[in-house]
Amino acid sequence: MADNIKQRPIYRNIHVSQIVAYRLPPAGIVSILHRVSGALMFLLLPFAVWLLDVSLSTEVSYERFTNAFVGGIGWLPAWFVKLVVLGLIWSYLHHAIAGLRHLWMDVTHSVGLQQARLSALATLAISGVLTVLLGAKLFGLF
């Protein structure tokens, strides 16, 4: 009995330096990006509320809102503002679609390996395509 316990494989916590060496399945990638996008939106929340504030308050402040994407905000250039907004757009899309995937799994019990893999790939594809489209619009490509 004591020998059996000794021979069991030991699973330690993954150290930060080992993260890149781990190859995650699609569902794992969706999962960690769900967390990353949520944390990013949490950190950028004051910026999002600021956008809401200047865009809604007055016509003058609305000018400041639109100018943020043309002349930047203070010493921050417009391309940087757009990049941050693009980060918000991706975060929102990925987080929302990955969240809907969770709700769908909860409701229909679609938690088989193949289903999880397919829905994870669909999540990455849909949020990726929508981010590219909205990003192209944001940077004035069309």
Added chain:
Amino acid sequence: MSDNFGSKRLVVGAHYGLRDWLSQRITAALMVLFTVALILQLLSGGPLGYDRWAGIFSQQWMKLLTFVTIVSLAVHAWVGMRDIWMDYVKPVGIRLLLQVATIVWLVGCAGWAVQVLWRL
């Protein structure tokens, strides 16, 4: 199981996270509802300027839906950030500090957003 009450009550295990799990899903559904309502209004109507943008948010039902969304976001982000701190920050003191900072951050942002909304 018969002695699982009083001072011998089990304080860890199944269903203790149910409330967080459920509140995270309900608040998420409310935020999706807000998103759909906003997108539908943005897609219907003419060119987007200040008048139409502010007009969308000055309707009473949209104000209420936005208010519900702001509160939902704060609750949702609290559950999520608490999970992150619990997963990655082990020292109790630092974790408590980060959790308090999270609450201040979220309540502050929610208050600001409500202030913006109520001015309309």
